Amino acid sequence: MLVMLLSEVNNEKVVKVVAIDTGNIAKQRLLALGIHPNDILQVVSNPSFGPVLIKNLSKDNARIAIGRGIAQKIKVENVN
Amino acid sequence: MPELQLGEVSLKKSKSKTSIKSIALVGQPNSGKSTLFNALSDVKVSTANFAGTTVEYKETVINLFGSDVHIIDLPGIYSLNPSEPAEFVTLNYLLDNSIDLIINVIDSTFITRSLELTIELTELGIPMLIALNMTDEAQKKGIDINTEELERLLNVPTVKISALYRKGITELLEKIETQLFISPKTPTQQKFTFHIEQVLNRIKESFEIASQNHIDKRFYTIKVLENPSLIKNKLEITNSNKIKLAIDEIISQHQIPAYEIFESERHHRSMEISHKVTIYAHSSKLTFIDKLDLLFLKPFSGYFFAIFFFATYFFLIFSAGGWIGSLFEQPLSELSKLFEPLKDKTLLGWFIVDGIYQGISGAIGIVLPYFLPLLFLTSILEETGYMARIAYLMDTIFHRIGLHGKSVASFVMGFGCTVPAVYATRIIESKRDRLLASVLINFIPCSARLTVIFALTTALTGPLWTIVIFLYILIAIAVTSKILSTFLPKPIGLIMEIPPLRLPSFKIILKKTYYKILEFFKVAFPFLVLGSLALSILDYFNFTKTMNSLFEPFISNILGLPKELGTPLVFGFLRKELAVFMTSQAFGVNNLSNIPLTIPQVVSFLIFIVFYLPCVSTSAVFWKEFGWKHLLTTVVLGFLLSTISALFFRITLTTIF
CATH class of the missing domain: 3.40.50.300 (P-loop containing nucleotide triphosphate hydrolases)
Structure with a gap:
């Protein structure tokens, strides 16, 4: 399976979180807001600049905005 | 029962x-x-x-x-x-x-x-x-x-x-x-994996809780491993070696930090429980609200709506404010006639009564009319969840000038009052981002300063200058932020929930507005009345003349303004909206349009008054939140920014006019 960065995923695509390689502070925050490895995320809006907006399909479709810098440190893979 | x-x-x-x-x-x-x-x-x-x-x-x-x-x-x-x-x-x-x-x-x-x-x-x-x-x-x-x-x-x-x-x-x-x-029931403790429970069991006697209270010791046992810095003041470790060994053991078994082990254990348990108790029906069709929300969030359509909402927001505030203000006009001027005869009996008495009257009428006739719709509409933006969308959209721009997207709500609030806006920065995790945002919020014109801008530009310069002044303020804030942030470490990125759009409760919006108005009367109103009274008494003893000549070198030579503006600027420290009627009082005119100032003078005066000093209440809050050193830095920064800006306008505008 192709591993890519969350920041590279196109709109509407559904992906699975493989690894969160951010610093500890950002990681704890992501976990607290319900984003864990193996969660299934749908990218709602990923413009060419600014934060990536995702919908966490594993957690009640909660929508979380993730800054581009952090999204570049989250590894994901495609799911159908 | x-x-x-x-x-x-x-x-x-x-x-x-x-x-x-x-x-x-x-x-x-x-x-x-x-x-x-x-x-x-x-x-x-x-x-x-x-x-x-x-x-x-x-x-x-x-x-x-x-x-x-x-x-x-x-x-x-x-x-x-x-x-x-x-x-x-x-x-x-x-x-x-x-x-x-x-x-x-x-x-x-x-x-x-x-x-x-x-x-x-x-x-x-x-x-x-x-x-x-x-x-x-x-x-x-x-x-x-x-x-x-x-x-x-x-x-x-x-x-x-x-x-x-x-x-x-x-x-x-x-x-x-x-x-x-x-019959109170105590919750069932959710068990972790067997070997973690074993470790917990092993270390539970290795520390004492400093002040025994109602909390289960198990909570502290978990936290000793998971997040020791969080509770270290509340515990007395008796066997630190045993705890260290325990932490090493679970880390070596899992190969990830301890906090992640506990987080993921709880995560799995919560998923398990959720699967057992939740029944999902298959109906994930997008509702009308969901579709509309996407338009609010996507770039371009989102910016369009944001501009539209903010234009409406300011339009409503100023048209409602003008209307409410006009309601008070007649009764307030009737009131002033009541004590007019006093002037012949005792002049000092008249000055005292008039000083108090000016304070009250300034608060009710000038500030309150704009404050009321502003607080009401800001509560609506907050309660519907639209503010989170603004934060998301603005993060790109904010990031570029070294700020955090989360500070957006505070900045919007800053247009109302600086004090709650500084409080609102508490949702920002990093101290660096918080401090920077709070310093800059001082430069956002609050409702008091907005009132000054709108009142004086309407009376003396026309709406075009209002726009020029606003644009300049925004650019000045962005540039200051960019400069300040080069001295600070890079900010942590945005991680923020976008809550669903919700119909707000009208009652809660009214309550929120009511409490903030109440606070205005408790905190700011006395300052207004006392400030106005003090000015009136000083005026009676001709002290304002002394004060004006004291500040004259700075005000006339550097800012190019008439020396009469010294008093409004000094008293503006108490409450900035005092500046409006103190300006008219300083020149002895009843109508703002009779103030003898040229357009360049009005513009430099307004720019100066927006930046020059945080008001008394803001200074107090700032001191409490960040300490006197940061307050002093802010004051110096504000003074520099205001002087440079006012000079800039004085020089460019006088060459044009």
Whole structure:
């Protein structure tokens, strides 16, 4: 399976979180807001600049905005 | 059992603090805690600040079933491993105060994620109650929750409610009674993996809790491994070696940091429980609101709507403000005629009465008309969740000037009043981002300064200059931010929930507005009246002339303004809106359009007044929040910025005119 960065995923695509390689502070925050490895995320809006907006399909479709810098440190893979 | 009626829930002052039972409302942000709090209290609420901090909480004492019960609404928290300043407050409150019942408020549409906090709360070992809020909304989304099963798994009584529509409140009150007075149930501790439980067992005698309280020792045992820095002041470690060995052991088994092990264990348990209790119907069609929300969030359409909403926001504030102001005009001028005869009897007496009158009429006739619609509309933006969309959209721009997207809400609030705006920065996790945002908020024209800008430009320069002044302020703030942020480390990126758009409760918006207006009358109003009185008395003794000549070198030589403007600038420190009528008073004119100032003078004066000094209340808050050194830096920075800006306008405009 192709591993890519969350920041590279196109709109509407559904992906699975493989690894969160951010610093500890950002990681704890992501976990607290319900984003864990193996969660299934749908990218709602990923413009060419600014934060990536995702919908966490594993957690009640909660929508979380993730800054581009952090999204570049989250590894994901495609799911159908 | 006394008969249960909502009408019985009435406010009473507590007679003895010790015997009174205490309930804490705890939940994730946007779970509707405050709405529930309102539904429960509904009579009178006192707001206060936590000692040593400025995070606001609400508490009330209500009479339930014949006994007084204390209820406190704690700031929203995602996890008991906090990262925001406001979250630390909630955790410390739970640990340091005797609480008889925790009501865990859950947004039913986010049940899976919310259960993680619920599991953390069970670790405290305090009797709990789960209020599944927004049940109606969850049902619309096809989510149904089996409360009996949830209750059985956690041993926590669970009630479905809709705080906004006051559904299920009676049942909730019944359960509160059982949990408080009849037979309190303590939650079942959720077990971790076998070997982690073994480790926990091994170290539970390796420390003492500094002040024994109502919290289950298991909570501290977990935290010693998971997040030791969080509770280190509350414990006395007796065998640090044993604890260190235990941490090393679990880290070597899992190859990840300890906090992640516990997080993921709770995460799995909450997923498991969620699967057992939640029934999803297949209806994930996008509703109209969802589609509209996407338009609010996507770039371009989002910016379009944001501009549209803000244009409407400012238009409404100023048209409503003008209208409300005109209502007061007639009665206020009638009032001034009443004490006119005093002038012939005692001139000093007249000056005193007139000083007080000017203060009152300034507050009611000039400030309040704009303040009222501004507070009301800002509450709507907050309560509907639209403010989070603005933060998301603006993060790109904010990031570029070295700020955090989360500071957007504070900046918007800054157009109302700087004081609550500085408080609102508490949702920003990093100290660096918070400080920078707070320094810059000082330069956002608050309603008082907006009033000055609008009043003087309308009377003397025309609306084109209003726009020029606004654009300049925004650019100046952006440039200052960019310059300041080069001296600071890089900010941490944005991680923020975008809560669903919600229909706000009209009642809560009115209440929010009411409390802020009340605060205005308590905090600012006395300053206005006293400041105006002081000025009037000084005027009687001709002291204003001395003051004006004292500041003349700076005001006329550098800013190029008439020396009469010295007094308005000095008193502007008390409250900036004083500057308007003090300006007219300084020149002895009744009508603002008679003030003898040229357009370049008005523009440099306004720019100067926006930046030059934080007002008294802001300075006090700033000192308390960040210390006097940062306050001093802000003051110096503001003074530099205002002088440079005013000079810039003086030079460029006088060459044009």
